[in-house]
Amino acid sequence: MSRSPSLPDRPRLDLDPEMTPDERLEALREHFVKLSTVHRELESQLEAARGRQADLTDDVDQLERENEMLKTSSLYIATAEEVTEDGVIVKQHGNNQEVLTEVAPSIRENLDAGDRVAINDSFSVKQILEAETDARAQAMEVTGSPEVTYEDIGGLEEQIREVREAVEEPLINADQFREVGIEPPSGVLLHGPPGTGKTMLAKAVANETDATFIKMAGSELVRKFIGEGSRLVRDLFELASEREPAVIFIDEIDAIAAKRTESKTSGDAEVQRTMMQLLSEMDGFDERGEIRIIAATNRFDMLDRAILRPGRFDRLIEVPNPEFDGRQRILEIHTQEMNLADDVDLAPIAQQTDGLSGAEIASVATEAGMFAIRDERTEVRKVDFDDALEKIEDEAEDGSLPVAFA
Numbered sequence: 001m002s003r004s005p006s007l008p009d010r011p012r013l014d015l016d017p018e019m020t021p022d023e024r025l026e027a028l029r030e031h032f033v034k035l036s037t038v039h040r041e042l043e044s045q046l047e048a049a050r051g052r053q054a055d056l057t058d059d060v061d062q063l064e065r066e067n068e069m070l071k072t073s074s075l076y077i078a079t080a081e082e083v084t085e086d087g088v089i090v091k092q093h094g095n096n097q098e099v100l101t102e103v104a105p106s107i108r109e110n111l112d113a114g115d116r117v118a119i120n121d122s123f124s125v126k127q128i129l130e131a132e133t134d135a136r137a138q139a140m141e142v143t144g145s146p147e148v149t150y151e152d153i154g155g156l157e158e159q160i161r162e163v164r165e166a167v168e169e170p171l172i173n174a175d176q177f178r179e180v181g182i183e184p185p186s187g188v189l190l191h192g193p194p195g196t197g198k199t200m201l202a203k204a205v206a207n208e209t210d211a212t213f214i215k216m217a218g219s220e221l222v223r224k225f226i227g228e229g230s231r232l233v234r235d236l237f238e239l240a241s242e243r244e245p246a247v248i249f250i251d252e253i254d255a256i257a258a259k260r261t262e263s264k265t266s267g268d269a270e271v272q273r274t275m276m277q278l279l280s281e282m283d284g285f286d287e288r289g290e291i292r293i294i295a296a297t298n299r300f301d302m303l304d305r306a307i308l309r310p311g312r313f314d315r316l317i318e319v320p321n322p323e324f325d326g327r328q329r330i331l332e333i334h335t336q337e338m339n340l341a342d343d344v345d346l347a348p349i350a351q352q353t354d355g356l357s358g359a360e361i362a363s364v365a366t367e368a369g370m371f372a373i374r375d376e377r378t379e380v381r382k383v384d385f386d387d388a389l390e391k392i393e394d395e396a397e398d399g400s401l402p403v404a405f406a
């Protein structure tokens with residue numbers, strides 16, 4: 001480090017009492033000249049110091065930015081379950097894998113069981129998450145290979161076939177596409193009402209292809225992370241290429257890809273930037289290898305058509321509320337672990353749930369189980385399903401369920 005130049009000495013004024021007035025005047029004049037010289041010298045040193053300060057401020061800004069970048073390189077989110085003598089037991093979110101891991105003493109000092117932490121690829125704890133960082137991490141959910149299979153999805157046979165063709169085949173049989181000389185669809189867009197199994201479809205395809213499942217919620221992205229949306233989209237694709245084969249799932253894509261509105265608020269500009277980043281990532285997608293991208297929306301009508309162009313989300317799959325057969329299958333799936341009494345027949349329940357989504361039908365089954373528990377029984381009877389349906393009908397009348405069901 002360069003040393004700062006020493007300051008000039010302060011001039012001294014020596015006035016001899018024997019001096020004549022003229023001599024005193026001359027001495028004062030000389031002193032004034034010396035003072036002026038020192039003053040000028042100090043001014044120029046001050047200016048140099050200011051210049052140096054500005055350089056240092058730039059350096060600090062640069063370091064802060066780099067620090068920020070380092071902090072945002074992909075880490076996984078976990079919860080510290082137990083802080084022990086031998087290390088810390090962390091449970092990774094998404095796949096619930098538990099590991100005993102090391103932690104630097106400086107982090108350990110402040111770490112308590114229950115804290116949410118960021119861990120790297122070798123599971124070592126890099127950071128205790130603040131509420132804000134934590135929120136940012138929530139936008140991305142990474143699962144080694146999700147547990148959902150096609151058998152867990154009721155109905156949707158046609159949708160499963162289409163998703164397999166558009167997502168699974170290109171991942172498993174990339175060579176075949178090359179040999180035939182066609183490009184597989186770039187992105188698949190699942191659209192339909194809430195709770196119809198869109199997320200399940202994306203998870204099942206990741207499971208079937210042993211791909212990492214990376215989910216990002218469009219709404220979280222723009223609501224919570226103003227100013228970071230486009231960077232998160234970049235992070236998302238980067239993470240996918242590190243973890244390929246990977247399935248990227250962007251839920252509620254309408255939040256970042258809604259039709260352009262007339263208003264020019266900063267929020268809109270941010271959403272636009274996020275969407276542009278997404279489009280540019282998708283346009284440069286061919287070289288990315290084994291990554292497939294699936295998006296979902298409940299608001300197809302709101303989407304900006306730019307995202308539906310060839311090479312982007314060019315395969316549209318509608319996922320509607322289930323028909324009778326689908327509803328019956330969903331009931332079977334969600335009651336298969338339940339201890340059902342002989343008087344339970346699922347077909348009439350499937351009739352009565354017309355207009356409900358898969359998620360709502362799943363909650364009818366859970367509610368029925370709750371009624372049995374309230375009645376201190378371990379067996380779930382027809383009457384429990386009747387009560388569950390009635391409860392959900394009442395909720396529908398309150399406006400919390402679709403009118404079709406009310």
Ligand SMILES: Nc1ncnc2c1ncn2[C@@H]1O[C@H](COP(=O)(O)OP(=O)(O)OP(=O)(O)O)[C@@H](O)[C@H]1O
Pocket residue numbers: 152153154155156193194195196197198199200201251296297298330333357358359360362
């Ligand atoms: N077709 C289905 N078969 C079996 N279960 C279903 C089906 N659809 C929904 N469910 C149940 O509802 C839950 C929510 O479904 P999912 O998250 O896949 O819906 P979604 O369409 O992605 O909803 P949203 O649009 O609200 O994100 C599932 O975890 C599952 O329990």
